[in-house]
Amino acid sequence: MSKRVAILTSGGDAPGMNACIRASIIACQKANYTLLGYKHGYNGLLQQEYIPLSLDSTHNLIQQGGTILHSARCKELKSHEGIKKAANNLMKAEIDTLIVIGGDGSFRGAAEIGKEWKGQILGIPGTIDNDISGTDATIGYFTAIDTAMSSIDKVRDTADAFERIFLIEVMGRNAGFLALNAALSSAADYVVVPEFFESADKEIEKIVTQIKAQRALKGPVSFIVVVAENVWPKGLSGLTEELMKHDISDVRPVTLGHVQRGGSPVAQDRLLATTLGEFAISLVGSDITNIMVGEVNQRPVTVPLHKTWENTKPLNEAHVEAMRTLMNERYSSW
Amino acid sequence: MSKRVAILTSGGDAPGMNACIRASIIACQKANYTLLGYKHGYNGLLQQEYIPLSLDSTHNLIQQGGTILHSARCKELKSHEGIKKAANNLMKAEIDTLIVIGGDGSFRGAAEIGKEWKGQILGIPGTIDNDISGTDATIGYFTAIDTAMSSIDKVRDTADAFERIFLIEVMGRNAGFLALNAALSSAADYVVVPEFFESADKEIEKIVTQIKAQRALKGPVSFIVVVAENVWPKGLSGLTEELMKHDISDVRPVTLGHVQRGGSPVAQDRLLATTLGEFAISLVGSDITNIMVGEVNQRPVTVPLHKTWENTKPLNEAHVEAMRTLMNERYSSW
Amino acid sequence: MSKRVAILTSGGDAPGMNACIRASIIACQKANYTLLGYKHGYNGLLQQEYIPLSLDSTHNLIQQGGTILHSARCKELKSHEGIKKAANNLMKAEIDTLIVIGGDGSFRGAAEIGKEWKGQILGIPGTIDNDISGTDATIGYFTAIDTAMSSIDKVRDTADAFERIFLIEVMGRNAGFLALNAALSSAADYVVVPEFFESADKEIEKIVTQIKAQRALKGPVSFIVVVAENVWPKGLSGLTEELMKHDISDVRPVTLGHVQRGGSPVAQDRLLATTLGEFAISLVGSDITNIMVGEVNQRPVTVPLHKTWENTKPLNEAHVEAMRTLMNERYSSW
Amino acid sequence: MSKRVAILTSGGDAPGMNACIRASIIACQKANYTLLGYKHGYNGLLQQEYIPLSLDSTHNLIQQGGTILHSARCKELKSHEGIKKAANNLMKAEIDTLIVIGGDGSFRGAAEIGKEWKGQILGIPGTIDNDISGTDATIGYFTAIDTAMSSIDKVRDTADAFERIFLIEVMGRNAGFLALNAALSSAADYVVVPEFFESADKEIEKIVTQIKAQRALKGPVSFIVVVAENVWPKGLSGLTEELMKHDISDVRPVTLGHVQRGGSPVAQDRLLATTLGEFAISLVGSDITNIMVGEVNQRPVTVPLHKTWENTKPLNEAHVEAMRTLMNERYSSW
Structure with a gap:
């Protein structure tokens, strides 16, 4: 009919x-x-x-x-x-x-x-x-992960060349799916997602510890932090300020923005x-x-x-577990 | 320890x-x-x-x-x-x-x-x-699908420009996963996979019917057949010969080959x-x-x-079902 | 008006x-x-x-x-x-x-x-x-170079993994522009173009010398030969046969084909x-x-x-010169 | 020696x-x-x-x-x-x-x-x-053009979907090469480069005229302005403010950033x-x-x-001429 x-x-x-x-x-x-x-x-x-x-x-x-x-x-x-x-x-x-x-x-x-x-x-x-x-x-969702991942791959080239810290904001509204997957697939060094965000203070402590641990171990190296949008108070500029308080400067922010919505x-x-x-x-x-x-x-x-x-949709547990291990996070609730 | x-x-x-x-x-x-x-x-x-x-x-x-x-x-x-x-x-x-x-x-x-x-x-x-x-x-597997798909997207440009028939062989050993997924994601017009291959005769009949039906409906148009390797007797040249027997010439074969194994x-x-x-x-x-x-x-x-x-691993049923519908296959066991 | x-x-x-x-x-x-x-x-x-x-x-x-x-x-x-x-x-x-x-x-x-x-x-x-x-x-022309180059980049992954010889045929009709540029930009080890092709015999001697020299120096390594279409007698299968006569087997042919004509x-x-x-x-x-x-x-x-x-259009001399140097060609007219 | x-x-x-x-x-x-x-x-x-x-x-x-x-x-x-x-x-x-x-x-x-x-x-x-x-x-330079162009291609998908105005900042230090080439190759509707920038007032007038002309002709459509970095006073937020003064809101800024420096x-x-x-x-x-x-x-x-x-390096004149024509710019010094 x-x-x-x-x-x-x-x-x-x-x-x-x-x-x-x-x-x-x-x-x-x-x-x-x-x-x-x-x-x-x-x-x-x-x-x-x-x-x-x-x-x-x-x-x-x-x-x-x-x-x-x-x-x-x-x-x-x-x-x-x-x-x-x-x-x-x-x-x-x-x-x-x-x-x-x-x-x-x-x-x-x-x-x-x-x-x-x-x-x-x-x-x-x-x-x-x-x-x-x-x-x-x-x-x-799948395309956005690949777009964000490819962008981070590119930023890493410069991060490595200059042994600099880059903060990269990815989309996701109030969920960490895109940030977690982009971070895990691009071998980012740290990721901030709403699902595990307790407070800026606790998070900054972990990030600083990681950066200092890596630099103690290897000397100056690149360090990439992927940050989900709408999580950090005042966004990447807020996080940059916090890092400067801990004597970590030479930080570059990159907001991937609307590029993530498009593409074949x-x-x-x-x-x-x-x-x-x-x-x-x-x-x-x-x-x-x-x-x-x-x-x-x-x-x-x-x-x-x-x-x-x-219903609330949880992050993929295997991804969380893998990120936790690879992020070299030894102390936290992750 | x-x-x-x-x-x-x-x-x-x-x-x-x-x-x-x-x-x-x-x-x-x-x-x-x-x-x-x-x-x-x-x-x-x-x-x-x-x-x-x-x-x-x-x-x-x-x-x-x-x-x-x-x-x-x-x-x-x-x-x-x-x-x-x-x-x-x-x-x-x-x-x-x-x-x-x-x-x-x-x-x-x-x-x-x-x-x-x-x-x-x-x-x-x-x-x-x-x-x-x-x-x-x-x-x-995922990368190979995207590589094959992108290649077919490119071949389609020429197929459309010349309103020609292209036969594209993709890898997969003895399974149709790669062929089915590449065909479905690239909007190919027909796919030949080992899981549903009965005989060259039956298959050629379906392909010819499809091509003629499309041409009757729209006049000359491009037509893309994705063929899994190791299925068709004598491969793409065998299939080309069969099509010529049915008065379908202007057929171009493309074997994607080892490109499918590599890439980031x-x-x-x-x-x-x-x-x-x-x-x-x-x-x-x-x-x-x-x-x-x-x-x-x-x-x-x-x-x-x-x-x-x-154990035998079956093709994803939803993909088979979608391909069946979109292939415009009205007669067969698909 | x-x-x-x-x-x-x-x-x-x-x-x-x-x-x-x-x-x-x-x-x-x-x-x-x-x-x-x-x-x-x-x-x-x-x-x-x-x-x-x-x-x-x-x-x-x-x-x-x-x-x-x-x-x-x-x-x-x-x-x-x-x-x-x-x-x-x-x-x-x-x-x-x-x-x-x-x-x-x-x-x-x-x-x-x-x-x-x-x-x-x-x-x-x-x-x-x-x-x-x-x-x-x-x-x-520019897009075709990038397409061929990216394809060769991918083939190299497998060539390196298996330390194999790959022969890659690229388009170009009767000119070597596409082959030379694809070879130079993909770091291919050898290129065969019509502009410098004297005879299969002379060319095969150079290729074999190069392969043996590289293997003597480094042990088994990958080796990629880019071949312009319409140059080698009987194409890649002809070249494969010639190499086998010189005890070089484990050769894989890849014909890039119509993929090179399409794409954004x-x-x-x-x-x-x-x-x-x-x-x-x-x-x-x-x-x-x-x-x-x-x-x-x-x-x-x-x-x-x-x-x-x-008028005849010559290959870019700087490209020829660079390829000659990088191909490690010590003996020939190149 | x-x-x-x-x-x-x-x-x-x-x-x-x-x-x-x-x-x-x-x-x-x-x-x-x-x-x-x-x-x-x-x-x-x-x-x-x-x-x-x-x-x-x-x-x-x-x-x-x-x-x-x-x-x-x-x-x-x-x-x-x-x-x-x-x-x-x-x-x-x-x-x-x-x-x-x-x-x-x-x-x-x-x-x-x-x-x-x-x-x-x-x-x-x-x-x-x-x-x-x-x-x-x-x-x-060539890679950066392609990266910027591909990013703008992606942004256009969203711009078209929402019929919105996007402002896209590309790198280039004090020169307009990258901006002009990215704009021309991505079919952007307008480009702001230092070589032709007289004042924010004059430029804003042209942009507003263009947007209104397009909308009068076609109804709501997307409109993409590519802006070279270091040109507009206060950057994209300055330009956004200026557009709002002319009753043009629903403007989205995208800063491509360090992504442009990297990549294969x-x-x-x-x-x-x-x-x-x-x-x-x-x-x-x-x-x-x-x-x-x-x-x-x-x-x-x-x-x-x-x-x-x-010595000063001028923009490619053919590109300038083509952009001038395609930008639909009828009144200006361009």
């Missing part, structure tokens, strides 16, 4: 969103569903601004970063009026299934719409931060995006609704939307 | 082997173990050719493809005399634990040595083919290699022996060596 | 062709010219198959490999009837200026058309082979393509015709079309 | 410095010269801290960013005592030729030493800024570094001294050291 499906991308863009849109287009075409794309996230839904998505749109799409549907913040959706308008528009457009690719803010919006609209709602996790419970990884997706993101897109379309028309599709232990799963933000 | 640990890399080299050696070095140093590296795979063990591995060896090691310990085939180890000599050399060198990074051939050798030597034997899966049971992924490892390989190396060293001195360390569902595990080759 | 300009891409595609089209579109839009794109090379001209090219076509175009106008061989243009038809179609479509992006075959076609048609004809050099006289570089263009190709496209449009409406635009000593130049294939 | 040659890297590190060291090592070995490497720039010379450089040091060196000889600032060399000490140390170490890879500060130091020491002094231009007169390009060199840098290194060694023992070797119009040249900083 033919269905009308609508899809939108919301929140921060992430590499692989386009790969997910592509898989959805092809899967819909095979199932004889009509697929519409709302533009600019929920704004498109509120403005009834949508485009048809056909096979013509899929050419060379899997490789592209960003999102061809665009994304945007949407204040209006935070009001009850906004939610009702969205629900109303879905009815008017005779949508059977709404698919939302985004992060937890996007899913909260979707869940609210689900209270006012009887159609089927499916979320797909798309964010470089990986801070969504119910799925091992989120679309964009790496294979793991294309695979995740493709399988989740295909899986989501396979659920169209079923009773399953108000859920996010995800991947756990290499298998597609469904999770009630509200659990994606209510 | 101090231990003497020896490590070697055997079989085809894979990106991330060096990252694994690096993690082992640091973990040994922290545990106060001595770490030796046998060179040229089992040949080094048979020739008692080893080097000390200290922190000095770890500088900029995580990024390097290949293996600083070198690898090689070793016929001598296939005889009982070779095995006894290896066991004897381990005793003479007072090794407590032997760590072998490699594929199933390497693990078979290790298991044989385990029958003649009382020390501890730990395997770490390193091969781009991912054809080892008991671990979700093997070191090098991507983040996922560095993470896997680092966690497995660290985990292996954490087992040194325990009763656990004759096992491979692996990662299943994001957790480190141990598997008896013989199970790594006795 | 408004002009009607037509553009087409012909011959082998090359990274940067799209960047050149993009620059042409923007420059035309600023000059108030109409720009049409003939599709599939000269076939589009013969079939009067063209599309308008406006600013809408420029989005994210600079990064794309291949050519959005497609390319193709065109037998019909080799006949006088074909040429007359092309000239006729240009008149019918009221084209003032025809721009051809391609290699020497494409320029020969353009020159023939110029005998039958009074409009303005401008060539832009686009080929990875760099075998066009009158310009220091051709669009696509590197900066130097985007810059060259952009400046040549902009420069070509600046000539529209002038008396200059039947020329190729090129870049010599960092300045845009114009060259009569026939000189682009009549 | 055998010679003793010393080499050092000074100033900011640049990709390709190692490729240059590698070529120098091999060329020295072939000429039977002894080559020493002073570590940490001029500090090593002042401390007589050097290492022998032999073929063993060349393995996998061409690919590495940074400098294996390390670099550092050196205040002591700015005093006359420092210069005399350096000269004295060169005599004591019986150096015939000193090779300095670096930028203009490094060359000034070398020229001062040349007044106190009778040996031969050769400079090789190594800096990502390309701000050295007498050579078309400097080692590291692209082919053009490896080629330049290799040919200059080989050429410098070919001059050892000749009368030519107190010069920099460079490349002009694809040929190696020598330039008196003092001319490298006295």
Whole structure:
């Protein structure tokens, strides 16, 4: 039976969103569903601004970063009026299934719409931060790790040449996934993540101890500290000041910034995006609704939307353990 | 208690082997173990050719493809005399634990040595083919997928420009992991893998049907067939001949070849290699022996060596399902 | 005064062709010219198959490999009837200026058309082979060097791991530019280029001498020979056989193939393509015709079309000199 | 006749410095010269801290960013005592030729030493800024362009997704080479370089005009401004403030930072570094001294050291012209 499906991308863009849109287009075409794309996230839904998505749109799409549907913040959706308008528009457009690719803010919006609209709602996790419970990884996360890692590899060249200390801020919102993985894969010397951050005082003591221990052992060497955003009071400049108080100068800060959000997706993101897109379309028309599709232990799963933000997602223990050992951290709670 | 640990890399080299050696070095140093590296795979063990591995060896090691310990085939180890000599050399060198990074051939050798030597034997899966049971992924596999995918992305530029058919052979030994993942992530139009290969006749019929269907629908378009090595009779030239019999010419073959084995490892390989190396060293001195360390569902595990080759490792079902849908395959057993 | 300009891409595609089209579109839009794109090379001209090219076509175009106008061989243009038809179609479509992006075959076609048609004809050099006289570089050449170099970097990882000999065939048609630059930038041990190839016998003697000298000095080491296509009798398999006659086995051949034609263009190709496209449009409406635009000593130049294939373009002498020194070649004419 | 040659890297590190060291090592070995490497720039010379450089040091060196000889600032060399000490140390170490890879500060130091020491002094231009007169390009410049361009490509994904304005600061010291080339090759919408900067007021007017013109034409679109470092008063935050005064908010700043200095060199840098290194060694023992070797119009040249900083090096005119056209700048002095 033919269905009308609508899809939108919301929140921060992430590499692989386009790969997910592509898989959805092809899967819909095979199932004889009509697929519409709302533009600019929920704004498109509120403005009834949508485009048809056909096979013509899929050419060379899997490789592209960003999102061809665009994304945007949407204040209006935070009001009850906004939610009702969205629900109303879905009815008017005779949508059977709404698919939302985004992060937890996007899913909260979707869940609210689900209270006012009887159609089927499916979320797909798309964010470089990986801070969504119910799925091992989120679309964009793998690419962001590789981007951050490659950037740190490059900074290390200069750090080694000058035997200098570099502080590198990576994204992650309020989670340490990206920072921990970037640090571990780039052989950084220290990492600061929110999950293990007790206080600036305790942390600075450890960092200083490590730097001094390394320099006592080997003489001047490079030292790279990866710092998750939103953790250190006053960010990298705060940390730089603290280090200077401990007579450690010649410190260089690098904020990787928005570079981490873009780029052609790496294979793991294309695979995740493709399988989740295909899986989501396979659920169209079923009773399953108000859920996010995800991947756990290499298998597609469904999770009630509200659990994606209510449950806390822990860091990978093996990564934590490995980082602890390799960071040469002998004293701390790590 | 101090231990003497020896490590070697055997079989085809894979990106991330060096990252694994690096993690082992640091973990040994922290545990106060001595770490030796046998060179040229089992040949080094048979020739008692080893080097000390200290922190000095770890500088900029995580990024390097290949293996600083070198690898090689070793016929001598296939005889009982070779095995006894290896066991004897381990005793003479007072090794407590032997760590072998490699594929199933390497693990078979290790298991044989385990029958003649009382020390501890730990395997770490390193091969781009991912054809080892008991671990979700093997070191090098992720990088090889990205390398193959990027190469196919490039070939597609020409395929699109000329609206031509390209046949691309990727590695994988007797398994379709690399081919399936490379095809799925590069939006290839068709993939031939050993797991689903019935006969050249049936396969050629499907390929020709697909090509004709696409051309009927869209006019001349590019069409990319990814073919796993060792599947098609007489390889790409055999397939090209078959296509010509069906009046499909203007076909171009590309064999990706050894490029797929090298390169700086991507983040996922560095993470896997680092966690497995660290985990292996954490087992040194325990009763656990004759096992491979692996990662299943994001957790480190141990598997008896013989199970790594006795059990068959299936393709990821979600990938198979997604490829089936996206390949536009309506008729077949896929 | 408004002009009607037509553009087409012909011959082998090359990274940067799209960047050149993009620059042409923007420059035309600023000059108030109409720009049409003939599709599939000269076939589009013969079939009067063209599309308008406006600013809408420029989005994210600079990064794309291949050519959005497609390319193709065109037998019909080799006949006088074909040429007359092309000239006729240009008149019918009221084209003032025809721009051809391609290699020497494409320029020969353009020159023939110029005998039958009074409009303005401008060539832009686009080929990875760099075998066009009158310009220091051709669009696509820089990217192909980097692609070949990166591939050789990867092969070296395995070559080093196994201390093996690898033979790597790179493209270049009948010129050694790509092979020489790829070899020099990847620290290859030997390179075979048509410009210095005397005979297989002499060449094999040098290669064998080099390999034996290196092995005498250092023991088993990797050895990488870069071979330009179309030089060695029977290609890499011919060379492999010759080496076996000299007791050198364990040789692995790698043919880089079509991967070298694709990919997102590197900066130097985007810059060259952009400046040549902009420069070509600046000539529209002038008396200059039947020329190729090129870049010599960092300045845009114009060259009569026939000189682009009549004159021979020598290899960069500094590169030859450096390769000679670094190849450790003591005996030869190099 | 055998010679003793010393080499050092000074100033900011640049990709390709190692490729240059590698070529120098091999060329020295072939000429039977002894080559020493002073570590940490001029500090090593002042401390007589050097290492022998032999073929063993060349393995996998061409690919590495940074400098294996390390670099550092050196205040002591700015005093006359420092210069005399350096000269004295060169005599004591019986150096015939000193090779300095670096930028203009490094060359000034070398020229001062040349007044106190009778040996031969050769400079090789190594800096990502390309701000050295007498050579078309400097080692590291090409890689930095590609790094900046790739980063801007990534930022554009997000800029497009959100239709936002991004300000991207790139390095270049007091020259606009890197900014202009990065902007032109990444299809940035506007670039601010010191060579054309009149005042913040005039520049802001142009930028605002451009943004408003684009938005009037196309509705909300992304807009990317590349800004050379050290040009805009108070940098990107100053520019952001100015834009807000003109009612343009939703502006995101990205400072690419030290990432631009590192990374494996692209082919053009490896080629330049290799040919200059080989050429410098070919001059050892000749009368030519107190010069920099460079490349002009694809040929190696020598330039008196003092001319490298006295003469001003202009931007490439074809690039300026192309950027002017593509930037859609109708009113200004550009």
